[in-house]
Amino acid sequence: MKYTERIxxxxxxxxxxxxxxxxxxxxxxxxxxDYELGKTRIPVDxxxxxxxxxxxxxxxxxxxxDEKNHYPLK
Numbered sequence: 001m002k003y004t005e006r007i008x009x010x011x012x013x014x015x016x017x018x019x020x021x022x023x024x025x026x027x028x029x030x031x032x033x034d035y036e037l038g039k040t041r042i043p044v045d046x047x048x049x050x051x052x053x054x055x056x057x058x059x060x061x062x063x064x065x066d067e068k069n070h071y072p073l074k
Contacts, residue, residue: 001063003047004038010054010061025049
């Protein structure tokens with residue numbers, strides 16, 4: 001699964017809007033929409049914020065793994 005699909009599914013599973021997540025990432029809703037559509041690549045630091053927010057590993061959010069591990073604590 002591509003990260004674009006994964007971030008959309010995670011957002012929908014938590015009943016968040018694109019506007020909610022865009023605010024979390026300090027970007028506009030249109031920019032976040034472009035992330036989900038794959039029109040614009042999402043920056044790595046934004047993926048880290050999303051992984052922490054959804055409490056999933058970077059492997060999961062990036063689509064490398066289908067195993068939904070928790071975000072590692074320091």
